[in-house]
Amino acid sequence: MAPKVLVILTSHGQLGNTGHPTGWFLPELAHPYDEFVSAGFEIVFSSPQGGLAPLDPKSIEMFKSDESSVNFLNNHKSLWEQTDKLSNYLGKAxxxxxxxxxxxxxxxxxxxIDKTSQKVIAEFAEKGKVVSAVCHGPAALVGVELSGGEHLLKGKQVTGFSNAEEDQMKLSEAxxxxxxxxxxxxxxxxxxKAxxxxxxxxxxxxxxxxxxxxxxxxxxxxxxxxxxxxG
Structure with missing residues (x-):
């Protein structure tokens, strides 16, 4: 049986109080997706609200020359437009x-801050499953506590989008x-960090x-x- 990966996408599409749209970032799903498919994995797409998980339009423009991103955008829209509700995966690690x-x-x-997401991730961790995230994705890990009350990341090396990168994007205040x-x-x-x-x-x-x-x-x-x- 092929290994299964649960992808958790954001349901949030507004960038703070800036009035600009946001969401998930195209290459940060497209590139891992290619690796999963090449490995023969089954991939399940979820989000807190289910349905459409908003794609950050800036990432489409920024990666319009990236073959992996363009292919994912053009050929796999249903994967993020018809996500399952994340709560359906409680207890299914x-x-x-x-x-x-x-x-x-x-x-x-x-x-x-999503309690369902935190609970799902904690269940995966406690079952010895791989817990993974990229860029701002590790935001989903900052509030995850295990059943004993210890933080998921306590004493663990971790990375994510750096303060310097956020400053250079001029989005720190948002x-x-x-x-x-x-x-x-x-x-x-x-x-x-790098x-x-x-x-x-x-x-x-x-x-x-x-x-x-x-x-x-x-x-x-x-x-x-x-x-x-x-490995």
């Missing part, structure tokens, strides 16, 4: 090998919190796999496949 959260700014506003700062707090000082902003950084600590930014998405997909296959 045993059916899956991994959970994966793509970034985009959307997760900062909903997945960071964020409900700074992801690097929060990840460093909950991991008790274990946040790591030597330069926008550099590739993939971190594997046990079954927790995180990537820093869009450039890290392919590597995260590769790391998930390797971990699921026992």
């Amino acid at each position: 045993d059916e899956f090998a991994a959970v994966f959260v793509p970034g985009g700014h959307g997760p900062m506003f909903d997945l960071a 964020m409900p919190f700074m992801l690097e700062t929060r990840l460093n707090e909950v991991s008790e000082g274990k946040f790591v 030597d330069e902003p926008w550099g590739v950084k993939v971190v594997v600590d046990g079954k927790v796999i995180t990537g820093q930014n869009p450039a890290s998405a392919k590597g995260v997909g590769e790391a998930i496949v390797k971990a699921v296959n026992g």
Whole structure:
């Protein structure tokens, strides 16, 4: 039976009070998706509200020359326009090998505080499944506590979109919190990042796999496949 990956997409489509749209970021799903398909994985798409998971239109423009992103955009719309409701997957971690959260700014506003998402991710972690996220996707991990009350990321090396990258995007003031700062707090000082902003950084600590930014998405997909296959 093919390993199954549960993808959790944001349902949030507004960038704070800026009036601009947001959502999930195209290459951060497209690149791992290609890795999962190549490995023969089954992929299930979910979001807190179900139905349409908003795609950040900026990511379409920014990655219009990226073959993987263009292919995913043109050929797989139903995957994010008809997501299952995340609550349907409570108590079903045993059916899956991994959970994966793509970034985009959307997760900062909903997945960071969504109790269902936190519970699903905690269940995956406690069942020994791979827990993975890229860029702003690790926002979904900042509030996850295990059944014993310990934080999922306590003492674990982790990465995510850095404060410098957020500053360069000029979006720090629109964020409900700074992801690097929060990840460093909950991991008790274990946040790591590439030597330069926008550099590739993939971190594997046990079954927790995180990537820093869009450039890290392919590597995260590769790391998930390797971990699921026992590498």
